[in-house]
Amino acid sequence: PLPFLYTVDHIGPGHAREALARDVLAGLTACPKWLPPKWFYDATGSALFERITRLPEYYPFRRELGLLREHAPEIARLTGAENLVELGSGTSEKTALLLEALREAGTLRTYTPVDVDGETLEAAARRVSAAHPGLAVWAVRADFERHLALLPRIGRRLVAFLGGTLGNLEEEARASFLAALRETLVPGDCLLLGADLVKDTGRLVAAYDDAAGVTAAFNRNVLAVLNRELGADFAPEAFAHVALYDARRHRIEMRLRATRTMRVRFRVPSLEVGFRAGEEMRTEISAKFYRYLLERELARAGYVPVRWYTDPGQDFALALAEV
């Protein structure tokens, strides 16, 4: 049979630039300055992130892959999911493990990759559609913080939100996200969350400040995105990469520090911002979790934790929850 592949676009052409302009107006006029991490992932940023996942210091990717290799069959049996919904569809190896296990379990009917980046989405949809003839693939270009209610509801669902990307959200944004997702689920649906766990500060910081400088390039690349999309005149090399661990909030913060006083001009919106020498702009948070706190966040949002899978060193966890 012909592979079934249908794409829905809730972002639309040109939307990204308007959304980026809004985020810049809000974040770069704030004190301290900040940017949402979703703007990292242009083609260059996505390629740099791909390299990050293979760095010796960046353990989360391979820990989660190992957990999926070991537990995907049980997750498939426990959930009986007919539709795998993947929020952030860049994680192809992990997707293959889940799809294979669901196919083995005999329940798989549909795959719904969800990503804000159209190219990543198309690539994931084509790859899966080619590997699974007969599988219906509904690709949805959407922002998981805004469009959850628009996701197609086809049969018993397993929503996978992997990589620890939940940690990019501040606590209140996590609560909103989990509640909004919960609204779209019915009994029998499940959520599979990847969560990076609290550990030795040195290992946490190293994972975000690797010796080869790939994470530094990934961080600085967001300035190239602003230059290209909004006609800004950032000098990326004038910013130093900063990765620190905020133990009180148990989260990594990535920042870009201005190495000298400078003024940056934007064409669209016509905006000019100043940086004092040493001023730091926050570009990402990556929260690290304790089991009991994450399970409490899940319970408060209306989920029932079913399984907690972790590696022997308890570096990373997969939490399976039902509604």
Ligand code: AVJ
């Ligand atoms: C893709 C958001 C899970 O937070 O670890 C990797 C992104 N940032 N290195 C993370 C990231 C710096 C990654 N997530």
